[in-house]
Amino acid sequence: MVALVGIDATEMADVKRAPKVATKPPRLYVKGSFVTFRRSNANQRNHCAILQIEGVNSKEDVEFYLGKRVAYIYKAKRARGKHSRIQKDNKQTSRFRVIWGKIQRAHGNNGLVRSAFRNNLPPRALGGSVRIMLYPSRI
Amino acid sequence: MPKQQRAPKWYPTEGPATGLTKTIEKKPQGVAKLRKSITPGTVLILLAGRFKGKRVVFLKQLESGLLLVTGPFKINGVPLRRVNQAYVIATSTKVDIAGIDTTGISDKPDEKTKRHFFSRVVAEQKEEGEGEFVSTEAKKSGLTEERKAMQVKVDESVIAAVEKTPMMKDYLKSRFSLEKGQFPHLMKF
Numbered sequence: 001m002v003a004l005v006g007i008d009a010t011e012m013a014d015v016k017r018a019p020k021v022a023t024k025p026p027r028l029y030v031k032g033s034f035v036t037f038r039r040s041n042a043n044q045r046n047h048c049a050i051l052q053i054e055g056v057n058s059k060e061d062v063e064f065y066l067g068k069r070v071a072y073i074y075k076a077k078r079a080r081g082k083h084s085r086i087q088k089d090n091k092q093t094s095r096f097r098v099i100w101g102k103i104q105r106a107h108g109n110n111g112l113v114r115s116a117f118r119n120n121l122p123p124r125a126l127g128g129s130v131r132i133m134l135y136p137s138r139i
Numbered sequence: 140m141p142k143q144q145r146a147p148k149w150y151p152t153e154g155p156a157t158g159l160t161k162t163i164e165k166k167p168q169g170v171a172k173l174r175k176s177i178t179p180g181t182v183l184i185l186l187a188g189r190f191k192g193k194r195v196v197f198l199k200q201l202e203s204g205l206l207l208v209t210g211p212f213k214i215n216g217v218p219l220r221r222v223n224q225a226y227v228i229a230t231s232t233k234v235d236i237a238g239i240d241t242t243g244i245s246d247k248p249d250e251k252t253k254r255h256f257f258s259r260v261v262a263e264q265k266e267e268g269e270g271e272f273v274s275t276e277a278k279k280s281g282l283t284e285e286r287k288a289m290q291v292k293v294d295e296s297v298i299a300a301v302e303k304t305p306m307m308k309d310y311l312k313s314r315f316s317l318e319k320g321q322f323p324h325l326m327k328f
Binding site: 023024025026027028029030054055056061063064065133134135136137138139 | 174176186187191192224225226227228229314315316317318322323324325328
């Protein structure tokens with residue numbers, strides 16, 4: 001309960017307005033994990049990454065995600081200029097880096113998915129998180 | 140003894156044109172086909188960019204194939220904007236914008252000026268003073284009066300249609316986000 005005694009007009013204005021709560025940025029991607037490179041027992045094909053998409057457990061469920069873009073996000077020591085389309089003078093830097101990829105097809109019957117990235121995923125990404133975007137959208 | 144006709148010393152490397160190779164003329168790339176789920180008045184969810192997650196009203200498909208959308212601006216801050224179909228989810232919610240006039244908005248560059256409604260306008264920087272006292276005026280935003288006027292005009296009719304449906308305004312104000320346990324392949328948009 002705010003004591004209204006002894007507060008002048010300018011303070012009143014501050015008191016009335018509720019503190020602006022920063023809204024959480026919306027999550028517009030599905031969480032996934034990088035399970036393994038495509039491989040047989042002894043041979044590994046690094047150009048194909050097998051991903052597990054959260055909530056996807058069968059081959060039929062995979063259909064929605066075909067062609068969707070995938071991002072593997074990691075942090076680096078060196079801050080790098082962020083890709084800025086419009087404001088070229090305002091160079092934002094960021095330590096976050098992305099490797100982009102695409103979901104190509106289902107892998108097996110249980111909802112795993114084959115994907116290819118622009119550059120192959122580094123081995124330290126194994127078991128790590130990956131973001132499956134909702135675009136290019138077909139709905 | 141008659142001089143025998145000698146074989147030519149040089150032969151051309153390529154034989155005469157046989158007409159078997161086709162020169163395929165590059166077909167002009169057509170405009171992207173609009174998805175069946177996207178009709179004028181459909182509420183779309185923007186998936187990427189500055190306004191990701193926002194629900195906007197689809198107005199029409201422009202000449203380039205991009206979609207023209209509006210927030211409306213007063214409701215959720217999204218102006219008249221172009222969006223690619225691939226970066227949009229079409230919901231089954233529709234707003235009735237039957238009578239809206241969007242003829243002034245076009246993507247096609249004018250033949251003379253090479254500009255269109257959405258061309259970027261960069262205000263020239265003015266430098267006042269000389270030497271150490273140079274002060275550059277801040278780059279003005281690329282909003283022309285034409286765009287502002289068109290925004291107000293179009294939004295008027297859209298907002299009128301929106302207010303007819305209960306909760307539509309709040310719906311357009313809200314932002315789409317995936318929550319825990321929500322999977323888009325199981326959702327009905």
